[in-house]
Amino acid sequence: MACPVEAEAAPDMPKKYGITSPISEDLPEEADLNRTKTLTETLKSYNIFEDELELQNREKTLKKLELLYKEWLKEISEEMNVPEFVSENIGGRIIPFGSYHLGVQLKGSDIDVLCVGPGYLQRNDFFTSFYEKLKAQEEVKKIRAIKQAFVPVIKLSYDGIEIDLIFARVQLKRIPQNLDLLDDKVLKNIDIHCARSFNGYRVTEEILCLVPNVFNFRLTLRFIKLWAKRRKIYSNMLGFLGGVSWAILVARICQAYPNATASTLVIKFFKIYSMWEWPIPIRLRVVEDCQYNLPFWDPKVNLSDRRHLMPIITPVYPQQNTSFNVSPSTFAILQEEIDRGHVIAEEIKKNNANWSKLFETPNFFEKYKYVLSYLKMTI
Structure with missing residues (x-):
């Protein structure tokens, strides 16, 4: 299954890019184009x-890793006495996902990579045999395997580029280059670790399929990512929002304003989410439960899902809430920051402020003066 295409709308009906019709299909005016230039x-x-040069180095590194991975697949298949006609044509794929695949990676950021292998391999083979092959490469430094993570991963530096490698199997003897990983059938009869590993690529690829203008989406997401990092609210582990959550939020605004430039999308981002009535979830499309016995976010069925404060839902099966770590305290901070962003964005629209004002970093000791007072008392 390739990228889903919406059914063609009747001539008098607005085209749907998501679960609803666009809020506005207005084309940009000169002021919008000028604001986007300054943005x-x-x-x-x-x-x-x-x-x-940096982009080319990343591409070269990925190609080298793919050659290593395919070489390893052939070697281990031969060790397992797999028929020669299979091992000689085993294929195998290395696919980047996350920020790199979305085209919004920041300078010096790492690359998330999915390694797809045949069903007869064991996950442990990847974390032992392939790990040792990687470790033996002169270009590889700081390698470590984290098998017990929610998504098991091999972390390493290859020629100075930080790489996170994850592994997933499909129920095939050979892995063709044209294998469609958006087809839900690839998840049938696989274990939970493989499903989680596939999820990263499937989500980022689907997001790119569901936005009306990829260029405007990327520029807007770069802006929002930098804003969130500068305002210290970019972290899933700390109870804020991670990269995929911000990507879904931006993608939904792109769907609502399909012809808008990045400057308009940023302004609308803050306006819409300052008014959003959480916990109404943010979705890019309706996802059906394939009944493959994989965890599926559904507050009508799962009591724990009803407690989520700020649900931002992945657009692929099995749908998940990317913001499950948001707590009452971090939720309040996120709302405060979005409200601040909305006020500044409106000033920018009136030419009373510039874009860099959104990126001003908060002063921790001014913002949390009562914590400081408490620390003084206890020292």
Whole structure:
């Protein structure tokens, strides 16, 4: 199954890019284009874009890793006495996902990579045999295997580029290059670790399929990611929002304003989410439960899902809430920051402020003066 395409709308009906019709299909005016130009210049001033040489180095590194991975697949298949006609044509794929696949990676950021293998391999083979092969490479430094993580991963540095490798099997003897990983059938009869590993790629690929203009989506997401990092609210582990949550939030605004430029999308982002009535979930499309016995976010069925404060739902089966770590305290901070963003964005729209004002970093000791007072008392 390739990227899903919406059914063609009747001539008098607006086209749907998500679960609802667009809020506005207005084309940008000159003021919007000018604001987008200054937005882009502001982003460049923070030195977040990689140059062509850095991008080429990343592509070369991925190609080298893919050659190593395919070589290993052939070697271990031969060790397992797999028929020669299978081992000689085993294929195998290495696929980047996350920020790199979305095209919004920041300078110096790591690359998340999915390694797809045949069903007769064991997960432990990847974390032992392939791990040792990687470790023996001169270009590989700081390698470590984290098998007990929610998504088991091999972390390493290859030629100075940080890489996270995860592994998933499909119920096939050979892995063709044209294997459609968006087809829900690839998840049938696989274990939970493989399902979680597939999830990262499937979500990022689906997001790209569901936005009306990828260029505008990427520029807007770069802006929102930098804003969230500067305002200290970019962290799933700390109870805020991680990269996939911000991507889904931005993608939904792109669906609502399919012809808008990045500057308008940023302004609408803050306006819409300052008014959003949580816990109404953010969704990019309706996802049906395939009944493959995989965890599926559904507050009508699962009591624990009803307690989620800020549900931001992945657009693939099995749908999950990407913001399950949000707590009452972090939820309040997120709302406060979005409200602040809305006020500043409206000032920018009126030409009374510039984009860099959104990126001003908070002063922890001013914002949390009562914590400071408490610390003074206890020292």
